[in-house]
Amino acid sequence: MKIWHPFTQEKISSKPLKIVSGEKEYLYDETGKQYVDMISSWWVNILGHSQPEIADAIAKQAHTLEHVIFAGYTHEPAENLVEILSKHLPNSLTKFFFSDNGSTAVEVALKIAYQYFLNQGINDRDIFINLEGAYHGDTIGAMSAAGASSEYHSKFKKFFFETFSIRFPKNTEDEELSVYELERFLKENHQKVCALIIEPLVQGAAGMKMYSPQFLDRIVEVVRKCGILIIFDEVMTGFYRTGTMFAMNQVKNKPDIVCLSKALTGGFMPMSLTVTTEKIYEAFWSDDWNKAFIHGHSYTANPLACAAACATQKILQTDEIQKNIKMISETHVARLNELPNKNLIAKRSCGTISAIDLNSSKLAKNVANLMFEQGIIMRPLNNTIYFIPPYCISIKNLDRAYDILTDFLK
Ligand SMILES: Cc1ncc(COP(=O)(O)O)c(C=O)c1O
Structure with a gap:
């Protein structure tokens, strides 16, 4: 076999099942056997497989414009998508930065948060706060942000930047202890912290671990009081996974930055967004090139992915x-x-x-x-x-x- 599969110990795993087609909640293998996809194919495929309207939207876009460099150029599918999403996001989240997957959405969020302070002459805010057990992706920055306790990534901890982990509360009675420990840490260190990054309400890869909106509101309040930025990683929780369009709809305190991916395109195309506030954007708005956000990927805001996302968002409603x-x-x-x-x-x-x-x-x-x-x-x-x-x-x-x-x- 020439293909090296992700998240797989190939020596002891059975041969990967070859899937040849999909329709609605079903996948079909080479023998024609039907399977119900109970995990939406790594949590992305919210509207079913080979959804015809999304497929048509991609095909139509492919015949019109398949790609254009996104620095210095723009296009309608990207503009349409941000208009659609703006209707569902809090009014405070107004600036959309495109990238390719959940991990890059997180990388972008971390870099924006850090540079937000740098651009204001503050260069000693370099600690990130996370929630114990977090998973934010597999790139070095995203692994770092989740902290060295992660069972997936601890072998790379030598490369990680400094983080503080909020204890995951065992139950609602236990939440106060986690808040107390967080406050104790902040008392000494608040001026060194850049941002809190957290999966709101549900930690996916940790085992779909859930915690209360009250706890999330409480820790956001405590952290925000210290001038620290709040990043919600809604890569998994977005697009009605938690019952509401975004998990943040269930809390009072909204984030300064949100990461979206996975279900964004209905599972058809890899794409992500890091959405942030006017205030953060303004810290980058300058005559000075050095203050720009120098980050981009070849496929940033790929028109086919944007067309898939627009169609997905329409059907979702x-x-x-x-x-x-x-x-x-x-x-x-x-x-x-x-x-x-x-x-x-x-x-x-x-x-x-x-x-x-x-x-x-x-x-x-x-x-x-x-x-x-x-x-x-x-x-x-x-x-x-x-x-x-x-x-x-x-x-x-x-x-x-x-x-x-x-x-x-x-
Ligand atoms: C909460 C969260 N953030 C980030 C990621 C990384 O996304 P990707 O696998 O698209 O890089 C995941 C993936 O499962 C996730 O669940």
Whole structure:
């Protein structure tokens, strides 16, 4: 095999399954076997596979303009997209910087935050605050921002910049202790901190770990009082994953910078956005070239990706999809409620995401294997089983996944 697959120990993993086509929530392999994609193909494919309107939008754009350098040039699909998204973002978030994936959206956010202070002559704010267990991507900066405790990245810690991790609260009663520890750290160090970066409400790769909007509001208040910038990494939580368009819709305190990717293009094209405030942008607005944000990628704001994103955002707001988002969220709550307690440590849901912690990773793997045999694709995170389906999924298929899990637990 010549292809080196991501997040895979190739020696001990089974041969990758060759997928030849997809339609709605289904994927099909070479033999024609049908699978329900219960994880939206790495959390990107919110409207189903090969969605015809998105495919048509890309094809139409490809016949008109496939790409143009984005420094010194602009184009309609990018302009349309930011107009659409502006309607859903807080009024304070007005400046859109394009890049290619979740990790680069995070890199851009970190660099903008750091340079925001530099451009004002402040050069000693170089610590980032994160939430214990965070995952912000696999590039060096994104790994650094998540901190050395990450199980995925600790081997690279030699290259990391300094961070402080807020303790992940065990429950709501425990939140005050985390806030107390944060305040204690800030008392000594607040002038050295650049930004807080956090996955709002749900930490994806940590195992769909959830925490309360009240906790998020509280830590944002504490941090913001010290003049520190707030970055929300909504790469996974954006576009109705948590039930609302963005997780930030569920809190009072909005971020200074937000990172968006994954579902932005409906899973068709790699693209991301880092959106920030007028105030931050103004710190870069200057006659001095040195104060510009010198960052860009070859495919920045690729017109095909922008066309896919515009089509995705339009479909996302239709009654049909909105109804199904509600159906998925309600089904999660109802079916989690009915799960037998055997072999189960914890269960939780937030909007269209549900997660169940089992007694061991082996059990979680067994569940995944069983589902796979029965034509459902899911990918546990250690001992956590989670469902994060495309919004076009039928209640029948969602129920089927819960039936298999329920029978297994029994
Ligand atoms: C919260 C969060 N941020 C950033 C990333 C990185 O995104 P990408 O894999 O597109 O680089 C991920 C990926 O899972 C994520 O969940």
